[in-house]
Amino acid sequence: MTIRQLTTDLTSALLALYPEPEAAAIAGIVVEHLLVLSPLQRRMQAAEAVPEAVLAQVPALQSRLLTHEPVQYVLGVAHFAGLELEVTPATLIPRPETEELVQLIAQENQGRPGLTLLDVGTGSGCIPLALSQELRPTKAVGVDISTEALAVARRNAARSACPVEFEQVDILTQEPTSLAPGSVDILVSNPPYVLENERPLMRRNVLDYEPATALFVPDHDPLRFYRRIAELGRRYLRPGGSLYFEINEQYAPEMVDLLSGLGYEQVAARADMFGKDRLLRATWPA
Numbered sequence: 111m112t113i114r115q116l117t118t119d120l121t122s123a124l125l126a127l128y129p130e131p132e133a134a135a136i137a138g139i140v141v142e143h144l145l146v147l148s149p150l151q152r153r154m155q156a157a158e159a160v161p162e163a164v165l166a167q168v169p170a171l172q173s174r175l176l177t178h179e180p181v182q183y184v185l186g187v188a189h190f191a192g193l194e195l196e197v198t199p200a201t202l203i204p205r206p207e208t209e210e211l212v213q214l215i216a217q218e219n220q221g222r223p224g225l226t227l228l229d230v231g232t233g234s235g236c237i238p239l240a241l242s243q244e245l246r247p248t249k250a251v252g253v254d255i256s257t258e259a260l261a262v263a264r265r266n267a268a269r270s271a272c273p274v275e276f277e278q279v280d281i282l283t284q285e286p287t288s289l290a291p292g293s294v295d296i297l298v299s300n301p302p303y304v305l306e307n308e309r310p311l312m313r314r315n316v317l318d319y320e321p322a323t324a325l326f327v328p329d330h331d332p333l334r335f336y337r338r339i340a341e342l343g344r345r346y347l348r349p350g351g352s353l354y355f356e357i358n359e360q361y362a363p364e365m366v367d368l369l370s371g372l373g374y375e376q377v378a379a380r381a382d383m384f385g386k387d388r389l390l391r392a393t394w395p396a
Contacts, residue, residue: 114156117141123172125300136181140171143185148216149255150186151345164372177315195266199236200258202324207382208300210239211356211389214380216244217299218352224248226288228346230281230299230339231255235263235274235326237298247296251288253279256323282338286346301335302327332361333368340372344396350396354389362387 111119111150117137124133142152144164165365167236174184176187180203182188187195190204193213197203220224229238242250252274254260260276267274277288281301305326316325336355343353353374357365362379369377372393382388 111160112157113145113147113152113160116160116168117156117166118301120168120172124149124175125256126208127176127178132170132256135306136175140168140175140185143187143328144168146150146254157216158259175239178354179319180315183319186233188236190234190236191243193236193239193243193266195234195236195239196269197234198262200201200317200321200322201236201262204234204236206390207384208237208356209240209353210382211241211298211300212244214389214391215241215296215352215354219245222295224294226289226293226348227251227296227298228294229253229287230279230297230342231324231335232263232276233259235276237300238274239263239266239270239272240353241296242274243270249289250274251277251286253277255279255280256321259321259324281335281342285342289346291345292348294343295348295351296354297339297343297351298354299335300340301339301356302354303332303335303361305329305332305358333364337368340374340392343374344372347394349394351394353392353394355391357385358389359388362390365390 120131120137120140121134124136158262160326165196171184182197182203183199186196188203225245227238227241227247227250229252237251252263260278263276275288277286279286302325306329308327317321366377366379369392375395377392378385380389
């Protein structure tokens with residue numbers, strides 16, 4: 111069987127669950143992973159035969175994909191900002207919108223020496239690891255409530271050779287101990303922001319597999335994580351330090367009001383690639 115035929119057959123099988131562009135994208139990811147090819151190499155080598163040892167792995171992977179399990183969990187890896195990261199059901203799968211958040215932070219802080227960075231709700235560690243590669247901070251710390259997620263993040267730091275520290279913290283009731291108050295230049299978080307009442311709108315591959323504690327907030331208190339993290343920012347950010355959030359776009363005006371009310375300056379929501387106000391940045395007064 112050729113690479114082209116394997117990709118076509120897997121795409122056809124996935125059409126039972128996904129529209130054709132998505133099925134084809136998933137099939138391409140699987141084939142590229144199994145053969146250690148880039149997307150361009152897969153297309154250039156489409157007429158080449160697939161080794162039998164590789165073909166033998168396909169049925170088990172296809173069976174898992176047909177239960178709606180995300181391809182990143184099936185393969186155990188996700189690609190984010192040029193990094194190949196381990197992901198498990200203990201961690202959220204990094205999204206393109208979060209890459210945009212990383213790009214915004216990198217653009218605004220490029221060339222600044224001696225930075226200290228804190229990421230709250232780090233999950234797989236994708237944000238501090240990507241920013242460590244971009245900005246080379248003096249100190250980078252990621253905190254999370256999940257022991258399992260932190261184990262994944264530490265393995266990702268080891269495989270990426272990035273000197274990021276990780277600490278278990280329940281951010282609603284605790285504070286990081288590995289950073290001194292007033293020492294942080296960049297505070298970033300992509301906390302839970304999906305409302306419980308939005309569950310029926312979400313797809314099975316998210317609801318059935320990704321960690322609910324990293325996704326959902328109560329309908330009656332949708333800004334609970336943002337409020338707490340912003341309050342911690344008042345204590346941990348240096349004068350002139352920056353706060354960055356990924357947010358639920360329907361609460362962008364409320365988020366601007368929240369941060370402004372807490373004393374932050376230059377508070378602004380930014381549209382993501384889909385035109386949604388998904389990114390927010392603010393500055394603690396100098």
